[in-house]
Amino acid sequence: MAETKLFHLGDVLSVTHERLVSPRHIEGVYDILGWMTGDQLYTHQLPRAGRTCKPALLAQFPELNAPEIQSSLDAMLIELEPLQTKESRMVVINRWLDEQAKVYGEMLAVAPLTNGDYVTIDPLIELESMVGKEKVIVVEP
Secondary structure: OOOOEEEEHHHHHHHHOOOOOOOOOHHHHHHHHHHHHOOOOOHHHHHHHHHHHHHHHHHHOHHHHOHHHHHHHHHHHHHHOOOOOHHHHHHHHHHHHHHHHHHHOOEEEEOOOOOOOOOOOOHHHHHHHHHOHHHOOOOOO
C-alpha cells in the first residue's frame, strides 16, 4: 500500500470542488498538490496539478463526490456573497467545514499519485508555454 499523509478535509475539498475552503488557505492547496505530485509547485502550475489530482482524490474518497456536498457548498457560497471581510467569510467557511467533517472526517489519509500520473515541467518552460516567451522576464540574482 502506498504511503499516505494526513490532510484536512478542506484541503481535499479545495481540489475536488475547485473552491478554496482550506483552513490554511492557499498553503493547504500547495501542500496537498505538492505531496500528491512530488513537485515543488509554482502558482501558475497549481491549476494543472489540481486537474491531475482531482480524479485521483475522488477515486480515493468517492464519498466526496456526493451531490450533497456540492449543494451544501453552493448554499455556503451564497451565504458568503454579502460578506466583506476575510474574517467573517472564514467564520462561515469554518462552520461549513465543521459540518462536513462530522460526515466525512476532519483529516484524510491522502496517497500520492502513482508514477507517470503527473508530468513535472520546468516552471519557466511551463510559464512560457502559457503566456509566450516574450512575456517572461527572468531576473538573475
